[in-house]
Amino acid sequence: MTDSHAAPNETGRLCKAQKTKVCIKPGDALGAGDTLLHTDLLPPDLADGVFTRVKEEVAWNVMHHRGGELPRLVAVQGDVAADGSFPVYRHPADESPELHPFTPTVQVIRERVQRVLSHPVNHVLIQLYRGGNDYISEHSDKTVDVAPGSSIVNVSLGAQRTMTLRTKKDVLPVKTMVEVAEDCAGKRDVQRIPLPHNSMLAMGLATNREWLHAIRADKRPVSEKTAAELAEGGARISLTFRCIHTFLSADERFIWGAGAHGKTQDAKRPVVYGDVEAEALLAAFGEENHSTVFDWQATYGDGFDVLHFRLHDTIDNVPLN
Numbered sequence: 043m044t045d046s047h048a049a050p051n052e053t054g055r056l057c058k059a060q061k062t063k064v065c066i067k068p069g070d071a072l073g074a075g076d077t078l079l080h081t082d083l084l085p086p087d088l089a090d091g092v093f094t095r096v097k098e099e100v101a102w103n104v105m106h107h108r109g110g111e112l113p114r115l116v117a118v119q120g121d122v123a124a125d126g127s128f129p130v131y132r133h134p135a136d137e138s139p140e141l142h143p144f145t146p147t148v149q150v151i152r153e154r155v156q157r158v159l160s161h162p163v164n165h166v167l168i169q170l171y172r173g174g175n176d177y178i179s180e181h182s183d184k185t186v187d188v189a190p191g192s193s194i195v196n197v198s199l200g201a202q203r204t205m206t207l208r209t210k211k212d213v214l215p216v217k218t219m220v221e222v223a224e225d226c227a228g229k230r231d232v233q234r235i236p237l238p239h240n241s242m243l244a245m246g247l248a249t250n251r252e253w254l255h256a257i258r259a260d261k262r263p264v265s266e267k268t269a270a271e272l273a274e275g276g277a278r279i280s281l282t283f284r285c286i287h288t289f290l291s292a293d294e295r296f297i298w299g300a301g302a303h304g305k306t307q308d309a310k311r312p313v314v315y316g317d318v319e320a321e322a323l324l325a326a327f328g329e330e331n332h333s334t335v336f337d338w339q340a341t342y343g344d345g346f347d348v349l350h351f352r353l354h355d356t357i358d359n360v361p362l363n
């Protein structure tokens with residue numbers, strides 16, 4: 043199955059002449075220029091064996107989306123406050139794994155990430171790509187719960203995989219076919235970023251707004267892969283750290299923060315399940331996935347109190363992340 047689907051591309055056959063740019067050097071400005079790859083995140087003494095430690099200490103989950111199994115294992119950890127409240131990251135999914143407090147090795151990685159960034163991170167989605175067949179489809183991260191100005195960080199452990207960045211296709215104006223073809227050729231850049239073991243890709247929100255990202259399946263035979271790509275039997279763990287500004291009470295009955303209606307804990311409101319608000323938030327997620335001029339304040343600023351989404355047939359093809 044696929045867990046997300048690119049929007050049907052009516053002018054797709056005109057868009058073959060995309061510019062492709064291969065980006066391999068750490069320190070290059072990637073995407074919209076606010077994205078950086080940092081290598082050697084952990085010093086050698088901490089990097090040694092870190093893949094196995096994380097794999098063993100994380101409680102992995104098989105998750106489902108639109109009725110099918112996700113092509114990777116998933117876990118969520120975060121900062122649990124003294125009163126048991128915790129950050130919540132909402133994205134379209136049939137189900138979300140339970141958030142656990144940071145485990146020891148993940149906490150060490152989190153501290154290194156925070157040292158590189160200029161802001162804290164309080165939430166991590168941990169994913170295990172068991173081999174080259176596991177992947178994440180092209181998407182933009184949904185930012186209703188992500189603090190403005192923060193970076194979204196993907197730490198890579200184990201086998202090297204490639205992140206593909208591709209500029210979004212905004213709705214093209216009605217023009218002559220020739221002009222449309224020129225627009226397509228000029229507009230859609232692709233960057234391929236190899237993500238080595240012990241690296242950290244800090245993605246700025248401008249890149250997330252203007253580009254889609256994916257880890258595509260890699261079905262090449264073993265004989266065509268490098269030693270780095272074959273490390274850990276081809277398995278890769280990614281840790282996506284985010285600075286989340288929306289919170290749930292310990293019993294998950296109340297929600298507050300910048301992504302919710304009540305902006306402070308004192309103004310918390312009851313969580314809403316499904317229904318009209320779920321449809322509105324799913325529609326906003328869909329818009330965020332397609333638009334390069336997405337206006338956070340206009341779309342998310344009032345806040346949403348909905349927690350669980352039941353996907354309706356009318357809200358089709360909203361990619362997962």
Ligand SMILES: O=C(O)CCC(=O)C(=O)O
Binds near residue numbers: 196
């Ligand atoms: O595995 C990765 O590095 C990418 C993960 C990702 O894009 C996401 O969780 O939204």
Ligand SMILES: [Fe+2]
Binds near residue numbers: 183255
């Ligand atoms: Fe993502």
